[in-house]
Amino acid sequence: xxxxxxxxxxxxxxxxxxxxxxxxxxxxxxxxxxxxxxxxxxxxxxxxxxxxxxxxxxxxxxxxxxxxxxxxxxxxxxxxxxxxxxxxxxxxxxxxxxxxxxxxxxxxxxxxxxxx
Amino acid sequence: xxxxxxxxxxxxxxxxxxxxxxxxxxxxxxxxxxxxxxxxxxxxxxxxxxxxxxxxxxxxxxxxxxxxxxxxxxxxxxxxxxxxxxxxxxxxxxxxxxxxxxxxxxxxxxxxxx
Numbered sequence: 001x002x003x004x005x006x007x008x009x010x011x012x013x014x015x016x017x018x019x020x021x022x023x024x025x026x027x028x029x030x031x032x033x034x035x036x037x038x039x040x041x042x043x044x045x046x047x048x049x050x051x052x053x054x055x056x057x058x059x060x061x062x063x064x065x066x067x068x069x070x071x072x073x074x075x076x077x078x079x080x081x082x083x084x085x086x087x088x089x090x091x092x093x094x095x096x097x098x099x100x101x102x103x104x105x106x107x108x109x110x111x112x113x114x115x116x
Numbered sequence: 117x118x119x120x121x122x123x124x125x126x127x128x129x130x131x132x133x134x135x136x137x138x139x140x141x142x143x144x145x146x147x148x149x150x151x152x153x154x155x156x157x158x159x160x161x162x163x164x165x166x167x168x169x170x171x172x173x174x175x176x177x178x179x180x181x182x183x184x185x186x187x188x189x190x191x192x193x194x195x196x197x198x199x200x201x202x203x204x205x206x207x208x209x210x211x212x213x214x215x216x217x218x219x220x221x222x223x224x225x226x227x228x229x230x
Contacts, residue, residue: 004159035220042206042220042222043160043206043220044220045217045218048217058217059217092159103150103165103167103218104150105162105218106162107152107159107160108159109157109158110158
């Protein structure tokens with residue numbers, strides 16, 4: 001999985017609690033992304049980062065925040081988890097050497113989150 | 117607005133037969149097109165992409181895809197299917213503008229029957 005790890009891999013939590021998911025890369029890629037995967041929806045972009053402390057919202061950012069204090073780490077926080085946030089969360093990274101190479105994303109193994 | 121559609125939720129193909137997984141897109145301008153594959157309990161893996169140039173793109177594991185601008189399609193193909201090709205396949209598209217983001221289709225589950 002291209003030098004990308006996600007932790008935890010599985011988590012069960014209760015409604016209303018904060019949850020933080022971690023994505024760690026060893027590729028020194030500039031761009032990092034958080035997606036959620038749900039049946040019938042494919043992958044939807046939550047937030048992305050184009051550098052340390054540089055982040056922006058994706059398609060489904062409500063209820064989520066992110067932080068990137070180091071190139072290698074991108075954290076996704078569910079501020080107050082809801083049952084609708086039960087999903088599989090994927091982190092992805094992409095290169096920056098050329099605009100074309102930037103486009104290919106490499107994905108982590110995913111985190112399966114269940115909010116009760 | 118850009119969009120991508122995978123019209124088939126599931127495709128069944130006998131082992132050894134050719135396979136096609138369909139994808140159509142809508143973007144303003146020249147598209148960037150991608151195929152990814154997902155095996156059970158794994159992240160997505162990049163298969164191939166079209167940026168510019170030859171309309172027939174060759175990728176990993178013997179897969180190829182044909183860019184058809186007039187039909188706005190980017191179908192994934194393989195001449196002879198293997199049981200190990202059974203997986204979930206995602207098409208993705210990105211527009212040419214700097215602010216455009218990659219949009220993924222909903223996925224097509226490919227079953228290769230022994």
